[in-house]
Structure formats: C-alpha cells, structure tokens
Amino acid sequence: MADEKPAAKAERDPDTGLLRGNDGKERCWWHGGLEDYQQYHDTEWGWPVDEDRRLFEKICLEGFQSGLSWLTILRKREGFRAAFANFEFEQVAKFTEADVERCLQDAGIVRHRKKIESTINNARRALELRDEFGSLAAYFWSYEPKPENRPEKIDFATARTLGKTAESTALSKDLKKRGWSFVGPTTVYAFMQSMGMVNDHLEGCCCRDDIEAARDAFKRPVKG
Template sequence: MSELVPNQTETFRCPWCLGFEDYIRYHDEEWGVPVYSDRKHFEFLVLESAQAGLSWATILKKREGYMRAFEDFDYQKVADFTEEEIERLIGNPDIVRNRLKIQAAVNNARKFIGIQEHYGTFTDYIWGFVDGKPLQNEWKSMSAVPAATELSNQIARDLKQKGFKFLGSTIVYSHMQATGIVNDHLVQCHRHQEVKRMAMY
C-alpha cells in the first residue's frame, strides 16, 4: 500500500483507498462500519475468501458480479447450490473463477447456517469475540497496521474447527476491519472518529 499523503487541503483518507472512485466510496461509506446483519457478514466472507492471493481492489470491481452469482448473498440459497451450479460459476467471468474458492463459498454458507443454529446469529458469534465492543486502534501510519493479530488467529482457528475454508488469520483480520469489529482507520483519517461513534452494539 502506498504511503503517499493526499493534499492536506483535501479530506484525509487512509492511503490504501486512493486508487479509484469506487475504492474511495467503499472507504468512506462502508469500511470499518460495525456490521450487525448476518447477510452482510456472509457477503464479506465470500468476497474476502475470494480475495486470497489477490488485491481487494480486484474483488471490489467484481462485487456486483458476485452479488448476481451468489443470489444477493442469500446464504440459505448458496448452501443449496448443486455441483452443476458450481460448475456454471466456474465459467462465470464476472467472478474469480477458482474452483476451490467457489466450493469454499458454498461450504461456508452451510457452516454459516450451522453457526446460526448454535449461536442464534452469526453476528452474535463473531461479535462475541470482542464482547460486542469494537476494538479502537490509534494507528498513525499504514506500516503500523497489522495484517493479522492474536485475536484473528483465534477466530480463524475456531472457524477452521467449525469447517470453514479459505478463511485464514489474514482474511479474518480483513473481515474484522471491514465489518467494524476493529477500527483501523488512521487517526488522521476523517472516518476514524466517525466510525468510532458508531459503536452501538
């Protein structure tokens, strides 16, 4: 990620989002906002597992394609995908055509439902790791932001034990950042305090 600092007469943003307009919009409107919707959590899990080995920018550009291909991220429907439907997805140019990642998304939908059956909601499960309170970091540079933490290691291990695939610690930490479980906006970013005020679980 670039450490370039935008013109200080403009709004300061975390430098990683400055590549293109949709990236900036995602940073300004979604990244770090606490998520309490199970469907939205499932959406990010699908997208983040697809990201493995790729950039988030690549996945963001394919987001609408994923929305269409995965039934608007309805995990009940995705859990019922047949082998024939998986084969069709592998030929879909609007998503990452990786068989293992697509199979993982279908597998993870089924495990996602299993978590709901045990914990009530996936939201209750994932937020339980932080007692419902977003972790508020105070990073001043992108180089200080970790790729994974002991907590993401713990969650990744638990998900693996529950049968999830393509959700290692780095991807789990990305999920925590995206869904507001941790606030990793730089302190000088205009969204840092805005996101901090959203902690209302």
C-alpha cells in the same frame, strides 16, 4: 488490511500515511484516489455491521481476495452477488455441482474452483452457526478485541503491522474447527476490519472519529 498496492497516481504522505482528496479531506492511503475505492473507504470499511447476509458476503469475498487485491474483488462484487444469490446463505447452501460449473464459466467473478466450493461449504457451516448462536453476528462479534488489547494509536507505522492479531487467529482457528475454509488469520483480520469489529482508519483520517462514534453507539449482538 485493504489492498496496500498503489491504486492510482495520488500519493500518500510518507509519514502519516494519509492522502488528501480533491475535496480537501485526508483519508487512509490505500484507496489511492480512485473514486469507487474511496467510496468504499468512506461508506463501508470499518462501519459496524450486524446483518448476517452482509457478514457472510464480507467473509466470503475476503476469502476470494486471497492472493489478489481488494480492488479486484470490489469491482467484481456485483458479479459475485449475482452468482451467489446475493449471498443469501440459505440459498447458497443448496448449490450443487452444476452451480459450481456455472460459476466457473462466469467471467463476472474470480473463477477459482476451490474458492467457489468454499463459499458453498461455508454457507452450510453458516447455517449451523446461526442455529447455535442465533445469528452469525452474535458469533462473530463475540471475538471483538477488548480495548486494552488494541493499539493505543492507529498511526501509519502501526497500521502496517496489523496483518493478523490474537483475536483473528483465535477466530480463524475456531472457524476452521467448525469446517469453514479460506478463513486464515490474515483473511479473518481483514474481515474484522471491514465489518467494523475494529477501527483501523488512521489517526487524522476524516472517517475515523465518525466510525468510532458509530462503534460507541452500536449495540453488540449477543447469543440468542
């Protein structure tokens, strides 16, 4: 789930978890009324993604978020893109210790050695995944939960229980077996939410139906 800590003075409805914006529309609570966070909520979070570069970026940034708020990562995203070759994993896989040291001096990102090294390692593992499955998208989407395994309704109470699922646990386990790091079940579920593998916008959120329609129309990538 995106950062649940209060992000602004705007307050959610205590029963529905919805927050009414200045435009009169109701949205999931967690963007807190902040303009950049609301933009992310409306235009990115939950929309289905099949582009490998974006998927690699998303899973790496979710790893950097560990122990932090997503808002912190979102506001440093351009810095991360500059530091990590726009998350073109073919290039990141070639990074050396000199690049690690460069990143550690970069105030535009989260300067955490193990997470920086993890991003480089995961880029190398991403190349292996692409060779095996044809694309990262084909691999990740193969873990999409079946409809019968999803909650019947994503209300506020249900949403707050979705820290990890059987599918995110299985994906996390397989990634770790393949040598990936900073991909625990909770991190992986946040990734699944952000890249549209699940639609966890609340019932009544102005984005939920549009995203569900996009998911219905989305052609799932398959192993090539």
